[in-house]
Amino acid sequence: MTVTAIRRVRAVAGLAAAVLVAQLGTSAAAGSSPPRASVTLDPAHESQGRIPRHFVGFSVEWSLVERYMGPNARNAFANLLGNLGTGVLRVGGSSQDLMPFEPDAPDSDQVITPADLKAIRSTLDAVNGRGRTPSWGVVLGTAMAPPGASRPFVGPDHARAFVRQGVEPAFAGAERDIAGIELGNEPDLSYHSDLDAYLSDLHAYADPDVTGPLPVIVPNTSEDILPWQDVDQRSVPTRFFWDWPRILEAAAPLMRARAGAFGAYASDHFYPLARTCPDKPYRCPSIGALLSDEHMASLDYQVYVHAGEARGHGLGYRRLEETNTAAGRGADGVSNVAAAAAYGLDLMFHAACPQPPADPAANATCGTGAVGVNFHNAEVRAFFEPEEGNGYYNAIDYDVTPAMGAPTAAPLYYAALVFGRFAQGGSGLRPVPVTADDSGTAQVKAWRVEGGSGERRLFLINKGDHPVTLTVSVPGFAALVDRMTPDDPSGAGRTLDAPQVRVDGRQVATDGTWPGFRPTAERVHGHRMTVTVAAGEACVITGR
Structure with a gap:
């Protein structure tokens, strides 16, 4: 995706002060209902909850x-x-x-x-x-x-x-x-x-x-x-x-x-x-x-x-x-x-x-x-x-x-x-509650941060050993999604115990340089988008 395309997506992306309703599910047995949960992204808080620039x-x-x-x-x-x-x-x-x-x-x-x-x-x-x-x-x-x-x-x-x-x-x-x-x-x-x-x-x-x-x-x-x-x-x-x-x-x-x-x-x-x-x-x-x-x-x-x-x-x-x-x-x-x-x-x-x-x-x-x-x-x-x-x-x-x-x-x-x-x-740092009827979703952690130029980011961290699917309400037309994902080059499908990690499918080069993030532009239909977060994966959803 070109820089121009990314900027265009950011201009229309919406993670406004709305409710993110999430349906979180495991690989439930056939015929069973997947557990449900809701995540609420509250309004902007200006400079409260600021993360210093030299934090890492x-x-x-x-x-x-x-x-x-x-x-x-x-x-x-x-x-x-x-x-x-x-x-x-x-x-x-x-x-x-x-x-x-x-x-x-x-x-x-x-x-x-x-x-x-x-x-x-x-x-x-x-x-x-x-x-x-x-x-x-x-x-x-x-x-x-x-x-x-x-x-x-x-x-x-x-x-x-x-x-x-x-x-x-x-x-x-x-x-x-x-x-x-x-x-x-x-x-x-x-x-x-x-x-x-x-x-x-x-x-x-x-x-x-x-x-x-x-x-x-x-x-x-x-x-x-x-x-x-x-x-x-x-x-x-x-x-x-x-x-x-x-x-x-x-x-x-x-x-x-x-x-x-x-x-x-x-x-x-x-x-x-x-x-x-x-x-x-x-x-x-x-x-x-x-x-x-x-x-x-x-x-x-x-x-x-x-x-x-x-x-x-x-x-x-x-x-x-x-x-x-x-x-x-x-x-x-x-x-x-x-x-x-x-x-x-x-x-x-x-x-x-x-x-x-x-x-x-x-x-x-x-x-x-x-x-x-x-x-x-x-x-x-x-x-x-x-x-x-x-x-x-x-x-x-x-x-x-x-x-x-x-x-x-x-x-x-x-x-x-x-x-x-x-x-x-960033500013506006807040933990985002994940409320679910099923204890199997307890390992999903969510945080929100406001970046520059009015960007809002939702971080979803799956610390569990099963994938999670979230249906997120988004007021805009599209959003950018970056992923930090376990990587198992052996092909054995290891997740939390995978020996490597990738971000947007990319890795740091041998000279220490980072080739750049490559988010996916996710379309929003009826103000809703579906995001699946794999075991051990984290997603960053960016919008305005």
């Missing part, structure tokens, strides 16, 4: 900078970032507390060097224009943890050297690209939940004599994988979860004073599952658990509570700066299949507009939420062994060979691509 993002370990941003990988990685439009790259993770910055050391994956920071700068230069706010920003993590046998170098002097001898020279003239210096990774673990020790170090590291004028990002906390009800009742140990008020009381003033182009925000981490789960069934990875409502409810709870705390301290809500499908570098057959894309797309909407499980109506207008999400990428087993393979949860797979060539898009990447191009920067 990725996180990579310092030990993998050469694999993603070395000379042979950089152009493709920059293309993979650029496909999403805008975003934030975070370089950090557990490696930032284990890898020393050594300004005079040869470049390797064992230490952080000025060459690593120059590689990051060169990648952003390849992606960014010269506007007031760059298309992509970067979070640079540095060590902040109690010194120990595995990190004898840690201390304010090390952080000062990282900033003064590494970051400042590498980013001279491009300071606006730096979203922040992240102080420590998951301090609730490294400090063994000793809040007083953490706050004392935070005061020392955040001093301008150490980190200069650059923005700082804290607290970068993690939490154990627990049901939200247990956290809410405070019946289980929760590390620093309930200590955010004390942390932000100490940190928010300096964070606001040193905010850069991306604003001042707090950050934390979330994983719904873990690769290992001894004696903790709730943590055990499976496709069913990953796509379950209960694990998404735990995400909603964490985001809503911490976003509220951040906003109360004058910060731009918070960023889910490290997340993915399962802690421990993901789970084979769960994190590296199409189910991860369906989960990731729904997760980004929930992060932007969390529905507090105890009181969903409390955030009906999507006024509280995260400012962004970063999907984490790591080695499959351990730092400094990249040749063993990619983490199962990686959204972007690096080249494991000594050539360290072009990274490639994994299933989860396509979720970020769809969200980045169709949702971020």
Whole structure:
């Protein structure tokens, strides 16, 4: 379809403030009536429920900078970032507390060097224009943890050297690209939940004599994988979860004073599952658990509570700066299949507009939420062994060979691509209720967003293992439909467990470029159109 044709379709397409009546069905037995449901797309809400422009993002370990941003990988990685439009790259993770910055050391994956920071700068230069706010920003993590046998170098002097001898020279003239210096990774673990020790170090590291004028990002906390009800009742140990008020009381003033182009925000981490789960069934990875409502409810709870705390301290809500499908570098057959894309797309909407499980109506207008999400990428087993393979949860797979060539898009990447191009920067975000008489339709999730030029988009995400047919009332004559679909090149017909994903039947090229979306123009008869959403598939319906 030509650009002119697409514009013509958009001009007449109608997803106005009307009721979308949906008939959702499985492959019911002959003679049985398919279950029915209705989806209501309510009127426009102007700027309420806005999704920030730099919402999407990725996180990579310092030990993998050469694999993603070395000379042979950089152009493709920059293309993979650029496909999403805008975003934030975070370089950090557990490696930032284990890898020393050594300004005079040869470049390797064992230490952080000025060459690593120059590689990051060169990648952003390849992606960014010269506007007031760059298309992509970067979070640079540095060590902040109690010194120990595995990190004898840690201390304010090390952080000062990282900033003064590494970051400042590498980013001279491009300071606006730096979203922040992240102080420590998951301090609730490294400090063994000793809040007083953490706050004392935070005061020392955040001093301008150490980190200069650059923005700082804290607290970068993690939490154990627990049901939200247990956290809410405070019946289980929760590390620093309930200590955010004390942390932000100490940190928010300096964070606001040193905010850069991306604003001042707090950050934390979330994983719904873990690769290992001894004696903790709730943590055990499976496709069913990953796509379950209960694990998404735990995400909603964490985001809503911490976003509220951040906003109360004058910060731009918070960023889910490290997340993915399962802690421990993901789970084979769960994190590296199409189910991860369906989960990731729904997760980004929930992060932007969390529905507090105890009181969903409390955030009906999507006024509280995260400012962004970063999907984490790591080695499959351990730092400094990249040749063993990619983490199962990686959204972007690096080249494991000594050539360290072009990274490639994994299933989860396509979720970020769809969200980045169709949702971020939009307004009027709302969850759209799917009411059905049959529980078999419970895995169908719907969200609405208003884009530019009066466009309205309805996202339908089928997290179930059966196809769903929707009869949608549309006031116009046509609508555009883009699809994120599981792809099984073996021909076995796998869906949620398919090893690949396509959008509009297309895939990212080997050089990281995206050939462009190719929506279908669906005719509307009598103000109704029928859309079938396959198992594990997501559809974006665009109209005016």
